[in-house]
Amino acid sequence: MNNLFIEYPKCTTCQKAKKWLNGNNIKFEVRHILENIPTKQELEKWIKLSNKEIKKWFNTSGLKYKELNLKEKLPNMNDKEKIELLANDGMLIKRPLLITKDTVLIGFKQDEWKNTLK
Numbered sequence: 001m002n003n004l005f006i007e008y009p010k011c012t013t014c015q016k017a018k019k020w021l022n023g024n025n026i027k028f029e030v031r032h033i034l035e036n037i038p039t040k041q042e043l044e045k046w047i048k049l050s051n052k053e054i055k056k057w058f059n060t061s062g063l064k065y066k067e068l069n070l071k072e073k074l075p076n077m078n079d080k081e082k083i084e085l086l087a088n089d090g091m092l093i094k095r096p097l098l099i100t101k102d103t104v105l106i107g108f109k110q111d112e113w114k115n116t117l118k
Helices: 012-023 040-050 063-067 070-076 079-088 110-117
Strands: 003-007 028-032 097-099 104-106
Touching (some): 003 012, 012 110, 040 079, 063 070, 104 110
Parallel strands (some): 003 028
Antiparallel strands (some): 003 097, 097 104
């Protein structure tokens, strides 16, 4: 399986991550987060694989997150409701995502990516 890189092309962090992947000869397929929003099933699988809590999957600096007042609402929601929310709006998902056969990387932290992918 090829690595799957999920991005919002206008996102500068996504652009940096893509450039880094190309510079390190890491093969990947690209998927636009709004044209092909991760499904509930994908999210459930990937969240498990990432070993991160669901709240780490939210794009907390995004306008949508702030508009929906999710900082206040998330603590009162169950996991199923949070996944439902993410599966309905790609702009709520922290990006980029890199899905490999062993793990899922959320957001681009160069050191974390380097340690995980080498």
